[in-house]
Amino acid sequence: MSISSNLQTASKSKKESKTAWQVAPNLFTSFRYAWAGIVYAVRTQRNFRIHLAIGLVALILGILLHIQLIEAAIVAITISIVLVMELMNTALESVVDLTVGQTYHELAKIAKDCAAGAVLISAIAALLVAAFIYLPLLLVLLYPEIA
Numbered sequence: 001m002s003i004s005s006n007l008q009t010a011s012k013s014k015k016e017s018k019t020a021w022q023v024a025p026n027l028f029t030s031f032r033y034a035w036a037g038i039v040y041a042v043r044t045q046r047n048f049r050i051h052l053a054i055g056l057v058a059l060i061l062g063i064l065l066h067i068q069l070i071e072a073a074i075v076a077i078t079i080s081i082v083l084v085m086e087l088m089n090t091a092l093e094s095v096v097d098l099t100v101g102q103t104y105h106e107l108a109k110i111a112k113d114c115a116a117g118a119v120l121i122s123a124i125a126a127l128l129v130a131a132f133i134y135l136p137l138l139l140v141l142l143y144p145e146i147a
């Protein structure tokens with residue numbers, strides 16, 4: 001996402017909550033800020049939306065394929081890691097943009113590239129987990145004779 005649209009969205013949410021910089025007075029407010037971060041990512045980050053959709057499909061497929069509880073736990077953790085990496089990537093991009101603005105800086109590039117790399121590694125791990133858990137079940141479903 002571009003820096004200017006990031007700034008636009010940020011200033012919009014600033015208008016919505018002028019007290020967002022304050023320390024959360026209670027647990028409920030903390031949850032509200034956390035939820036606001038997730039909503040921001042859903043609204044502004046295409047990759048976050050894609051990973052969220054893939055995660056939901058994986059969960060539904062898991063239910064349909066009757067995966068075991070331990071497999072469901074692994075799938076849930078894997079989906080969470082990818083989404084967490086996306087959120088951390090978004091947070092880091094915002095901090096970098098806040099720091100250097102629209103000027104090119106080699107350290108800004110390293111920070112953003114490494115964050116993007118972290119997301120990529122988590123996504124590849126998720127693909128591997130999906131292959132290990134779903135592929136054998138799907139193969140048996142498609143070719144019952146190999147079971």
Ligand SMILES: Nc1ncnc2c1ncn2[C@@H]1O[C@H](COP(=O)(O)OP(=O)(O)OP(=O)(O)O)[C@@H](O)[C@H]1O
Pocket residue numbers: 001002003045047089093100101102103104105106108109112113116
């Ligand atoms: N200030 C900067 N200085 C140097 N390079 C930058 C800077 N900002 C961005 N880049 C380079 O451009 C790439 C894309 O940055 P951008 O902020 O547009 O992320 P993005 O395309 O929104 O990423 P994502 O798809 O993960 O959200 C970075 O990975 C980095 O290589």
